[in-house]
Amino acid sequence: MPRKVKTKVSQKPKAAKVSPTPKNERERPKNVDASGKAAKLCTEEPTAPVIVPEEGTSLMESLFTALAGGVSPSRVASDVLRLYCEGNRQELCAAILNLVGKVSGVVDGELGAAAVEGNTDMNTLLDEMFAHVPENAPAYLFSQRDPKSQKLRIAYGQFFMRLVELSYSENLMFDQFLLPTVVAWLVAMSESKARCFRHTSTATLLYVVDALSCVIQTLNGQVCADKRNKKHADAKQRVIQAVVEQRNQILTQTVHQRARDVAPEIRLLVFESLKGWILKFDEEFAENKYFRYFGMALYDKRPEIRAEALAMIQETLDSIPDSGSRMFLFLQYFSKRLVEMCNDVNLHCSQLAIGVIRRILRIFSAEAEDKQLLNNEMIDSVLLNIFSECPTIRREAGALLHDFIETRLPTDERDESAGLQAMTELLCTFAAMLRSQHGEMMPERYIVDSLYTPPQDIPPLLREYGPILKLAQSDAATDVVVALGFLSALLEKLRGRTDLGPIPKDDRKGAQEKKISADKQEAITAVIGSMSRDVGVVLTGVLERHRSDVAVVGAVAAVISAMDMEAFISLQDVSQIKSLLVLMRKVTAALPHSDQLSLVPITGAWHALVSEEHPLVVEAKGQLQELRRQVVKQLTANGSTPSRASGEAWEREQLHLWTRVSIVSSLVPMGDLLTLFKSSFLHHVEARASPELIQLVLTSLVRCVLWQLREAQEQTHEHREPTTPGGADDSGVTSDVRDVISQLIGELFRCVSLMWTAYAEHVGADATGLLVDGMLILCDLCVLPHYILSEAERNEVLDRFAQLSQLLGSKVTSAREELKKAEAGALEGDQPIPLAPLRRKVSYLESSQMRVSMGVARLMMLKRLPESAGPRVLAQWGHAPTKAVSDIFRCLFRKLRDHSGDSLSLEWSVLLAAREQSADSLSAVGVKLSSMHWPLPDKYYSACVGIVRCGIEFAATVDPTVLLALVPYCSRLLRNDAVALVSILSQREKLASSTDHTVMAFVSSLRRAAKLDGTPNILPASVTKRPRDVSPSLDLCGNSLPEHMPAPRFAGKGGVSPQTGDQRSSLGTHWVGNRMLSADGWRIPHKEVGTNLSCAGKVGMEGSNLTASSVEGEFIGSSQETHSVMGSLPTVDTPTLTLTQRTNTSCLDGFDNSEVFIATMEYE
Known part of the structure; x- marks a missing residue:
C-alpha cells in the first residue's frame, strides 16, 4: 500500500529526506550529448527512491528539495512517474504545478489534488496563487543570475525534459491526463498578468517542446532503422504524428503569444529556444513558418533580442547546408531591414547585421541581385561602414568588401595573377567612387584599416601592390591620387602610424591590438623596406607629370612622410631620392593656394625629412633652407604695402604667396621677419582682404612670434649663471626678457583684437574659421606665464567668447539640421547628396566650439582669469548643443563650486x-x-x-x-x-x-x-494600476472579513471600473490596500498607494491661501489613518487552495468572464 502524501502546509515544515546520489548516477550524462543527439529514452530504474516525504511536508517540497540538493533530474523524474503509476495521479500533477509556482515565487500556498480535475477555474486559482507571492519577496528563480540559481534552473529544466521523455518510455504520454493536465495549467499560467508566472511557465513549456522534439528525433531514427518491418514502421509513424500534433499545439499556444510578450526577458527566452530548435532539429524547424517569428525580433526595441535574431540567421546560414533555399523567402522579405540594421545604434547588432549581408553575398554570389535579395545600392550603403568610428565595424565591413570584390570574378580565376590584378583594380575603382560620388577625402586609409589588422597576414589585395604602383604612374590625376593614397595608407599601417580618431567606449575591448611576434615583426619590416624602395623611385616621375596639381603633390607628400628613408642604401636609390628632394623643393616654392587638408601632408613630409634620422637628413635640411630663401625673396619682392586697387588677380597671388609662407614658417625660424609680417597683416586687415587670406597671414604671424619667444628663452638660458639661482625669478627668465616677451604678446593681442573688430560681422565669405583661430590664439597667448591681462583685455576675451559661443552654437544646430535632412532624403531614395562634406562641416563646427570652450576653461583653471569671471563663462553653457562641450562646462562648474564651497551664490550669479x-x-x-x-x-x-x-x-x-x-x-x-x-x-x-x-x-x-x-493617481491614466482584491484570511467562505474594511476604490478616467452583475458585485465589495497591480503584475507598496489615495480628497487645488503646515498635517494624518487600517488586519494561516473553496476577492471578478489576458505587444 503506497504511503499517502499530505499536501497541507504547516507553518514550519520539516526538511524532506533526500537519498544520497550514487557516484555512478552523478556521472551519468544528460539527456542530450555533446553532439546534439538525444540520449536513450529507457534508462535503468533506480533502486532507492529519492522522494521520501515526511509528515507535515508536501510532495512539492520534497520534489523541490531533491532538485535543489543536487539529485540527478533523471532519478527525480523516474521517482515522480513511479508515484504516478502507484495511483497518486492528482497529487502528482498538483505537486508538479506547485513546483512551478514555487519556482515562480509562491510561498505557503499550494494547489490541492481536486484543483487539477476537470471543469476548474484555472484563472481564479492562479490569481490566488499569485496572492501568496510576498510583497517584499526576492526575485524569482528565472530572474536571478547567481551561480546557485543557475544550477537550479538547469536541474529544473532537465527534470521537465526527462519527465516528458520517460513518460513516453513508460507509455504515459498518451494517458490523456498527465501531460494534457500539466500543459493546460502551464498555458493558463503563461497568460497570467504576473510576469513571474508567465516567465516560469513559458520556460517550462519550452522545455516540454524541446523534450518532445528529442522524442520525435529518436523515433524518426528508429523508423529509418526499421524500414524492413513495415508494420512496426507504420505504428511508429502514427506515434510520431501524435507527438508532433501535441508539440505543435503547445507551440501555437506558447510561442505565438510569448514571442510578443511585453517582458523582454520572456521574448528573449522564446527566441533563444526557437533558434536552438532550428539549429538542432533543422529538418522540422528550419522552415519559413518558424523563420518569420524572427521578423518581429528584427524590429524589437531591445538590442539583445535583435542580436539573437541576427545570430540565428548567421548560424543557420553557416551550419545548415541548404539554408539558402530554406531561408530565401525570409531573407528576401527582410533584406531591407537587414541593410538598415547595419547602422544599428548597438555595436553588436551592427556587426552581426554586416556579417549576415556578407553571408548572403557569399551564398548567392552574383545571383543576389537577380533574386532581388541585394542590389548594388544596398551593398554600397553597407560598405560605407568602413568609415565607422568603431574598429570592429570597420573590420566587418572590410571583410564584406573583400567578399564583394571576390564575387565579381569567377571562382577559378580568383587565385591567379590576372584575377588578383582585376580585384586590385576593382578596389581602386571603389576608392575612386567614394571620392567622386560620396565626397570622401581619404577613403584609402579607411579601406586599408578595414582590410588589414596586425598581427594578421597582409591580404593578397594589399600584399601584391604591383598593380597599384602601375596605376600610380597613370596620366589621370584621380587614379594617381587613389594609388598613392593606398600606398601611403599601407605604409602607415605597417609602421603603426595609422590614427583614425579615438575609439568609442563600447568598442575598446574588441579594438585592442594583439602583440606582434618577433618573426612577424621582422617580416613586416622587410615589407616596409622593399615597398619604400619600390615606391620612392616612382615618385620623381609622378611629380614631374603632375607638379601643378595640388592633390597629387599632397598624395606624394603623404607617401614621403610614411616611407622608411633608411631603406635607401644603394647609390642609384640615393640619387633618385636626392632628385626627389630637389623637385619637392621646387614644387613647394611654386605651390598654388590650396585648403588646409592639402597643406597638412606637405608640411608633414618636410617635417619628416628634416626631423627623422636617416642618411639624407643633411640634404633635406639644405633643401629646406633653400626653400626658405626663395619664399623670403618672394615675400620681399611682394612688398609690405599691398595696393588697394588690386582686384581678384592680386588676391589670388597673395593667397599663393602666403600659402608657401605658412608652410615654411611652421618648419624653420622666421623671427627676423616679424616686422614685415606684422605690417603685412595690418595692411591686409585694413584693406578688408578675404578671411581666408587673413587666416594665412595671421597663422604665419603667430608662428613668427613663437619663434621670437623661443629665441628669447634660449638666450636667457645661455646667459643665466647657474651659481646664482636667486638672480632671476622662479621661471628662470630675467626681467628684460620678460618685458620683451610681454611686449611681443601685447602687440599680437592688439593685432588679433583689430582683426576681430573688422571681421566679427563680415558680410562676405564665412569668417567663422578666422574668428575661431583668433579666439584660440588669444587663449594660447593669455595662458603664457609672462603676460598679465589687464582688466580691459579680460573683458574683451570674455566678450569675444560670448559672441563666438552664440555664433558656433547656432551654426552647429543649423548644420545638424541640414545633415539630418540630407540623411532623410538619402533614405527615401531621392537625389543622392554627398553626406561626407556635410558630416565634415558638422564635425569641424563641433570641434571648434569644443576647442574654444576648452581654451577659456583652461584660463579659468590656471587663474589667468579671476573667479569673478566664472559666471560670465558659465553663462555660455546654454549654447552648448553637444555633450562634449557641455561636459567641459560641467567640469568647470564643479571645480568652481568645490573651490568656493558656495553653490547658491555661484548658480545665482550664472x-x-x-x-x-x-x-x-x-x-x-x-x-x-x-x-x-x-x-x-x-x-x-x-x-x-x-x-x-x-x-x-x-x-x-x-x-x-x-x-x-x-x-x-x-x-x-x-x-x-x-x-x-x-x-x-x-x-x-x-x-x-x-x-x-x-x-x-x-x-x-x-x-x-x-x-x-492634477488627479490623485500616481500614474497617468494610460497606465493606471488596478487595485487587486485580496482576502486577508483566505477563508473563502466570504463571512470572515472585518466590517471596517474600506470599499474598493477604482481608478478614475482610464482606470478599470467594477462590472455590474449580482455575482460580481457581491464578490468585489471588499479590498485590502496592501497590493496594487499593473497590467504586467508589478506590485506597488500599500504605503505609497494608500497614502496618495487617502489624501487625494484632502490635499487638492485649494488656491494660493494654502499653507505648508496645513498640507503637511493633512498628509501625515491621512497616512496614519491608512496605516491604522492596514495594521488592524488579522494574520491567519494560509490553507491549501482547492476547487471547492470559492474566493470572494479575486481580481478577475472585476472583468467579464470572457476576457482573456495575453500581455503581448502589437506588431504590424
Missing part, C-alpha cells in the same frame, strides 16, 4: 549673467544647472531651495523672466520643500494672480513638485 543675454539662454542654463543636483545624495541640494526662493523674490520685485530658469529646478525639490515654497509663493499676490505664461508655468511646476496639482 543665472543673472545668462539673463542679460536672452530668455532662451536663461532657460537653457537653468536646465544645465538643475541637472547638477539630485534630491538626496547631493550635498549642495540646499542650493536648489535657495535658488527657487531667491527667484521668487527676484520675480516679484524685479523681473519675472528669471522664472524660466527655475522651472527645471522644481523637479529637483523634495515634497516638503516644495510645499513650503508654495506657501511663500501664495504670499506674493503679483505672482499668484499673474496671467503671464512664464509665471503660470513656474507655478504649475512648483505645485506639481508639491503634489498639489
Whole structure:
C-alpha cells in the first residue's frame, strides 16, 4: 500500500529526506550529448527512491528539495512517474504545478489534488496563487543570475525534459491526463498578468517542446532503422504524428503569444529556444513558418533580442547546408531591414547585421541581385561602414568588401595573377567612387584599416601592390591620387602610424591590438623596406607629370612622410631620392593656394625629412633652407604695402604667396621677419582682404612670434649663471626678457583684437574659421606665464567668447539640421547628396566650439582669469548643443563650486549673467544647472531651495523672466520643500494672480513638485494600476472579513471600473490596500498607494491661501489613518487552495468572464 502524501502546509515544515546520489548516477550524462543527439529514452530504474516525504511536508517540497540538493533530474523524474503509476495521479500533477509556482515565487500556498480535475477555474486559482507571492519577496528563480540559481534552473529544466521523455518510455504520454493536465495549467499560467508566472511557465513549456522534439528525433531514427518491418514502421509513424500534433499545439499556444510578450526577458527566452530548435532539429524547424517569428525580433526595441535574431540567421546560414533555399523567402522579405540594421545604434547588432549581408553575398554570389535579395545600392550603403568610428565595424565591413570584390570574378580565376590584378583594380575603382560620388577625402586609409589588422597576414589585395604602383604612374590625376593614397595608407599601417580618431567606449575591448611576434615583426619590416624602395623611385616621375596639381603633390607628400628613408642604401636609390628632394623643393616654392587638408601632408613630409634620422637628413635640411630663401625673396619682392586697387588677380597671388609662407614658417625660424609680417597683416586687415587670406597671414604671424619667444628663452638660458639661482625669478627668465616677451604678446593681442573688430560681422565669405583661430590664439597667448591681462583685455576675451559661443552654437544646430535632412532624403531614395562634406562641416563646427570652450576653461583653471569671471563663462553653457562641450562646462562648474564651497551664490550669479543675454539662454542654463543636483545624495541640494526662493523674490520685485530658469529646478525639490515654497509663493499676490505664461508655468511646476496639482493617481491614466482584491484570511467562505474594511476604490478616467452583475458585485465589495497591480503584475507598496489615495480628497487645488503646515498635517494624518487600517488586519494561516473553496476577492471578478489576458505587444 503506497504511503499517502499530505499536501497541507504547516507553518514550519520539516526538511524532506533526500537519498544520497550514487557516484555512478552523478556521472551519468544528460539527456542530450555533446553532439546534439538525444540520449536513450529507457534508462535503468533506480533502486532507492529519492522522494521520501515526511509528515507535515508536501510532495512539492520534497520534489523541490531533491532538485535543489543536487539529485540527478533523471532519478527525480523516474521517482515522480513511479508515484504516478502507484495511483497518486492528482497529487502528482498538483505537486508538479506547485513546483512551478514555487519556482515562480509562491510561498505557503499550494494547489490541492481536486484543483487539477476537470471543469476548474484555472484563472481564479492562479490569481490566488499569485496572492501568496510576498510583497517584499526576492526575485524569482528565472530572474536571478547567481551561480546557485543557475544550477537550479538547469536541474529544473532537465527534470521537465526527462519527465516528458520517460513518460513516453513508460507509455504515459498518451494517458490523456498527465501531460494534457500539466500543459493546460502551464498555458493558463503563461497568460497570467504576473510576469513571474508567465516567465516560469513559458520556460517550462519550452522545455516540454524541446523534450518532445528529442522524442520525435529518436523515433524518426528508429523508423529509418526499421524500414524492413513495415508494420512496426507504420505504428511508429502514427506515434510520431501524435507527438508532433501535441508539440505543435503547445507551440501555437506558447510561442505565438510569448514571442510578443511585453517582458523582454520572456521574448528573449522564446527566441533563444526557437533558434536552438532550428539549429538542432533543422529538418522540422528550419522552415519559413518558424523563420518569420524572427521578423518581429528584427524590429524589437531591445538590442539583445535583435542580436539573437541576427545570430540565428548567421548560424543557420553557416551550419545548415541548404539554408539558402530554406531561408530565401525570409531573407528576401527582410533584406531591407537587414541593410538598415547595419547602422544599428548597438555595436553588436551592427556587426552581426554586416556579417549576415556578407553571408548572403557569399551564398548567392552574383545571383543576389537577380533574386532581388541585394542590389548594388544596398551593398554600397553597407560598405560605407568602413568609415565607422568603431574598429570592429570597420573590420566587418572590410571583410564584406573583400567578399564583394571576390564575387565579381569567377571562382577559378580568383587565385591567379590576372584575377588578383582585376580585384586590385576593382578596389581602386571603389576608392575612386567614394571620392567622386560620396565626397570622401581619404577613403584609402579607411579601406586599408578595414582590410588589414596586425598581427594578421597582409591580404593578397594589399600584399601584391604591383598593380597599384602601375596605376600610380597613370596620366589621370584621380587614379594617381587613389594609388598613392593606398600606398601611403599601407605604409602607415605597417609602421603603426595609422590614427583614425579615438575609439568609442563600447568598442575598446574588441579594438585592442594583439602583440606582434618577433618573426612577424621582422617580416613586416622587410615589407616596409622593399615597398619604400619600390615606391620612392616612382615618385620623381609622378611629380614631374603632375607638379601643378595640388592633390597629387599632397598624395606624394603623404607617401614621403610614411616611407622608411633608411631603406635607401644603394647609390642609384640615393640619387633618385636626392632628385626627389630637389623637385619637392621646387614644387613647394611654386605651390598654388590650396585648403588646409592639402597643406597638412606637405608640411608633414618636410617635417619628416628634416626631423627623422636617416642618411639624407643633411640634404633635406639644405633643401629646406633653400626653400626658405626663395619664399623670403618672394615675400620681399611682394612688398609690405599691398595696393588697394588690386582686384581678384592680386588676391589670388597673395593667397599663393602666403600659402608657401605658412608652410615654411611652421618648419624653420622666421623671427627676423616679424616686422614685415606684422605690417603685412595690418595692411591686409585694413584693406578688408578675404578671411581666408587673413587666416594665412595671421597663422604665419603667430608662428613668427613663437619663434621670437623661443629665441628669447634660449638666450636667457645661455646667459643665466647657474651659481646664482636667486638672480632671476622662479621661471628662470630675467626681467628684460620678460618685458620683451610681454611686449611681443601685447602687440599680437592688439593685432588679433583689430582683426576681430573688422571681421566679427563680415558680410562676405564665412569668417567663422578666422574668428575661431583668433579666439584660440588669444587663449594660447593669455595662458603664457609672462603676460598679465589687464582688466580691459579680460573683458574683451570674455566678450569675444560670448559672441563666438552664440555664433558656433547656432551654426552647429543649423548644420545638424541640414545633415539630418540630407540623411532623410538619402533614405527615401531621392537625389543622392554627398553626406561626407556635410558630416565634415558638422564635425569641424563641433570641434571648434569644443576647442574654444576648452581654451577659456583652461584660463579659468590656471587663474589667468579671476573667479569673478566664472559666471560670465558659465553663462555660455546654454549654447552648448553637444555633450562634449557641455561636459567641459560641467567640469568647470564643479571645480568652481568645490573651490568656493558656495553653490547658491555661484548658480545665482550664472543665472543673472545668462539673463542679460536672452530668455532662451536663461532657460537653457537653468536646465544645465538643475541637472547638477539630485534630491538626496547631493550635498549642495540646499542650493536648489535657495535658488527657487531667491527667484521668487527676484520675480516679484524685479523681473519675472528669471522664472524660466527655475522651472527645471522644481523637479529637483523634495515634497516638503516644495510645499513650503508654495506657501511663500501664495504670499506674493503679483505672482499668484499673474496671467503671464512664464509665471503660470513656474507655478504649475512648483505645485506639481508639491503634489498639489492634477488627479490623485500616481500614474497617468494610460497606465493606471488596478487595485487587486485580496482576502486577508483566505477563508473563502466570504463571512470572515472585518466590517471596517474600506470599499474598493477604482481608478478614475482610464482606470478599470467594477462590472455590474449580482455575482460580481457581491464578490468585489471588499479590498485590502496592501497590493496594487499593473497590467504586467508589478506590485506597488500599500504605503505609497494608500497614502496618495487617502489624501487625494484632502490635499487638492485649494488656491494660493494654502499653507505648508496645513498640507503637511493633512498628509501625515491621512497616512496614519491608512496605516491604522492596514495594521488592524488579522494574520491567519494560509490553507491549501482547492476547487471547492470559492474566493470572494479575486481580481478577475472585476472583468467579464470572457476576457482573456495575453500581455503581448502589437506588431504590424
